[in-house]
Amino acid sequence: KVDEREQPTTNTVEEPLDLIRLSLDERIYVKMRNDRELRGRLHAYDQHLNMILGDVEETVTTVEIDEETYEELYKSTKRNIPMLFVRGDGVVLVAPPLRVG
Amino acid sequence: MSLRKQTPSDFLKQIIGRPVVVKLNSGVDYRGVLACLDGYMNIAIEQTEEYVNGQLKNKYGDAFLRGNNDTRHALYPVCDLISNFCTSAPRRGKSSEDHFEFI
Numbered sequence: 605k606v607d608e609r610e611q612p613t614t615n616t617v618e619e620p621l622d623l624i625r626l627s628l629d630e631r632i633y634v635k636m637r638n639d640r641e642l643r644g645r646l647h648a649y650d651q652h653l654n655m656i657l658g659d660v661e662e663t664v665t666t667v668e669i670d671e672e673t674y675e676e677l678y679k680s681t682k683r684n685i686p687m688l689f690v691r692g693d694g695v696v697l698v699a700p701p702l703r704v705g
Numbered sequence: 706m707s708l709r710k711q712t713p714s715d716f717l718k719q720i721i722g723r724p725v726v727v728k729l730n731s732g733v734d735y736r737g738v739l740a741c742l743d744g745y746m747n748i749a750i751e752q753t754e755e756y757v758n759g760q761l762k763n764k765y766g767d768a769f770l771r772g773n774n775d776t777r778h779a780l781y782p783v784c785d786l787i788s789n790f791c792t793s794a795p796r797r798g799k800s801s802e803d804h805f806e807f808i
Contacts, residue, residue: 618741620749620769637731651745653771696729698769699753 624649624698632657634690635697639665643701644688653692660685725750727770733757735770746772 627646634642634655644660661684668677720739727735727748734757737750753768755761 619743620747
């Protein structure tokens, strides 16, 4: 039975959280549950992915389906927040800001 | 692949660098090269592409996927390795469904 995750004694493998540390003070993109996205500057984070984000733009996306035509109408609502605490359990994905691809 | 038990370090060394698909319970797929992961199944993927039905977004560089949510991450093609590794990740004691089951 494996009781605990062993950490490698030599740091030949970086943890994903180490790589998030490289994004400190950079603008990042965060995908949250409930169809929310955040774009802001990462000031702090912890192992739960609680984060402090500054100068944030939050985008909430909703889909309305027309009952007759079954058309999907996507709406997004944005708001700006100067400083934001994000609770980690809502975070799905963290990445550098999206670039056009 | 053999079925012997491996230490977590050995497991990590084997699967890092391989192409993977991370499938979330929400129905979104993330495809890319596995950069690293940790004991909580936090995952870093390079050259990530996000698929919802069709292709939605391209994320170049690293994408970090949070482990231990009530999403479940199935890593392909490394399912065989994972079944040797473990059946649950450490509990954080926050949510009721906070462990992974691997297909």
